[in-house]
Amino acid sequence: MNGDRRTLQSLQHMFGASGAQRPSVMNNNRRRSEYVRFHPDDDQHYYPDALFEHPNNFVPNKDWAGRTIWWGLSPIVPQGKPGAGHVDHDYEHLMMRKMAGNLYGRAGGNAAFPETPEEQFVGALVDKQIRKLEAMDLGDLVHRDYTLKIVMEEIKDNHGNDMIWREFRVSGGISIAALADKVITPLMGWVRNYHAHAFTVHKDGAVYGPTVCFNDTTSQVQLMNRIQESKAIDMMHLQSIGYGAVPEKSNRGVWTLAHLLQEEGETMLWVYDYGDNYTHVITVEEIAPVSESTGKVAVLDGAGACPREDGSGNHEWAEEVRKLASPIASERETVLGELRRALNYKGRTIGASFDPEDFDLAEARARVHAALGSPDSVGSGAKTFVSLLHEGAVDDFHNGSGAAGRLRRGQTLERTWDDEEGGPRVGGRYMEEITSSKRDKKDGACCYMCGTPHNLSGCTGCRKAFYCGTECQKAHWNAGHRAQCKKWRK
Ligand SMILES: [Zn+2]
Ligand SMILES: [Zn+2]
Numbered sequence: 001m002n003g004d005r006r007t008l009q010s011l012q013h014m015f016g017a018s019g020a021q022r023p024s025v026m027n028n029n030r031r032r033s034e035y036v037r038f039h040p041d042d043d044q045h046y047y048p049d050a051l052f053e054h055p056n057n058f059v060p061n062k063d064w065a066g067r068t069i070w071w072g073l074s075p076i077v078p079q080g081k082p083g084a085g086h087v088d089h090d091y092e093h094l095m096m097r098k099m100a101g102n103l104y105g106r107a108g109g110n111a112a113f114p115e116t117p118e119e120q121f122v123g124a125l126v127d128k129q130i131r132k133l134e135a136m137d138l139g140d141l142v143h144r145d146y147t148l149k150i151v152m153e154e155i156k157d158n159h160g161n162d163m164i165w166r167e168f169r170v171s172g173g174i175s176i177a178a179l180a181d182k183v184i185t186p187l188m189g190w191v192r193n194y195h196a197h198a199f200t201v202h203k204d205g206a207v208y209g210p211t212v213c214f215n216d217t218t219s220q221v222q223l224m225n226r227i228q229e230s231k232a233i234d235m236m237h238l239q240s241i242g243y244g245a246v247p248e249k250s251n252r253g254v255w256t257l258a259h260l261l262q263e264e265g266e267t268m269l270w271v272y273d274y275g276d277n278y279t280h281v282i283t284v285e286e287i288a289p290v291s292e293s294t295g296k297v298a299v300l301d302g303a304g305a306c307p308r309e310d311g312s313g314n315h316e317w318a319e320e321v322r323k324l325a326s327p328i329a330s331e332r333e334t335v336l337g338e339l340r341r342a343l344n345y346k347g348r349t350i351g352a353s354f355d356p357e358d359f360d361l362a363e364a365r366a367r368v369h370a371a372l373g374s375p376d377s378v379g380s381g382a383k384t385f386v387s388l389l390h391e392g393a394v395d396d397f398h399n400g401s402g403a404a405g406r407l408r409r410g411q412t413l414e415r416t417w418d419d420e421e422g423g424p425r426v427g428g429r430y431m432e433e434i435t436s437s438k439r440d441k442k443d444g445a446c447c448y449m450c451g452t453p454h455n456l457s458g459c460t461g462c463r464k465a466f467y468c469g470t471e472c473q474k475a476h477w478n479a480g481h482r483a484q485c486k487k488w489r490k
Helices: 002-015 024-029 091-103 117-135 176-188 220-230 233-241 313-324 329-341 361-372 391-399 470-489
Strands: 145-151 165-171 197-201 207-209 267-272 278-287 298-303 384-387 411-417 429-436
Touching (some): 145 176, 176 197, 176 267, 176 361, 278 313, 298 361, 313 329
Antiparallel strands (some): 165 298, 197 207, 197 267, 267 278, 411 429
């Protein structure tokens, strides 16, 4: 009894008489961070160790190959354990962190803790990186042509060689936004404006992502609104690609390939579709002297068909490739069926003879050419499928309500029926995408014909298409701009 009373008294002493104060014993066990602010109810157990350091002194982690990804925050599996030397993607911890995120501004609009510790820390790294980019002396790199090779590692042919790769040439001055949207995405065979992507440069681990999601002043609440707005559901997986990124283009700057890579042999990672994480490694094979550079985009070579959209990453595709060669017909047929339903294979004949090693150079060139000759994708209006679940939704479709409320000036909501799912009826499905009739910003643009980022001026007719000179303008006029221009002038 006495003992109980003493315990109670000492507890009251520690917590205050009301018991409302937080137990100081617990606080003593908590680690103190040099920079980030923790919510008192947050369990620190699942944080990357890096968050206890100051971002200015932070040294990013490198894997066995000397590569740094996702800002170098993720721990590296220690020697003697399976996967030693590789980044430790602990998805259980990531899930715990996602739940802890509810304590912050994310869901509850918690004004005292608007950003998670990860976002606070990465926000400082982003800011530091932008200052580094601003101070960079690029010399003549923006006027030199880069020959790049992009490879989907982990997917091998029968000889153990990389099955899927492309070789191409672009100017060092091309904006990374255009590089992703108008070159890499169509070059690989992915669908434009469907999933999010991110670059991470191996030498420093810095991450660069689409503008719609991030800005130097974006608060967590704004970020979440934009994620809602973009409707790109893969944004939920932002934390698995480093919690945040330098915006590809914003009022702080338009970053070019030359800002990211400066030397032959350097590499970066390009991830397409957060969460599913189709990973591509880009290597600089050659940087030509200015005298041999044209600035033009050129697709040089390649191998392997593009994996299907909405699959589950490189390893899954490697498994599906194995099944396509299976003697069991039902195994092959399952994969072929998935392919026929995939957005990037829609409308194509996928027969039993489909060969995942096939690559059609002319087709890849045509896809890149079409992308270059079109406006930038509207990041806030990523393609998304909508199913009509009730009668009212059919009316919404016809009167264009719902997503139409998100439109800004000059934007149009495009809706296309998914024919296989039937017409406008309950149970039917359509695709939505926002397109813009506004002129794209010249800073970060490329010639609609050849892809050079240099010496651009707008088409005098539509004022929307950009050309590097009359030669390209004439060529593109005959290649289809005649009709495009007329449509845009209306
Ligand atoms: Zn041109
Ligand atoms: Zn025009």
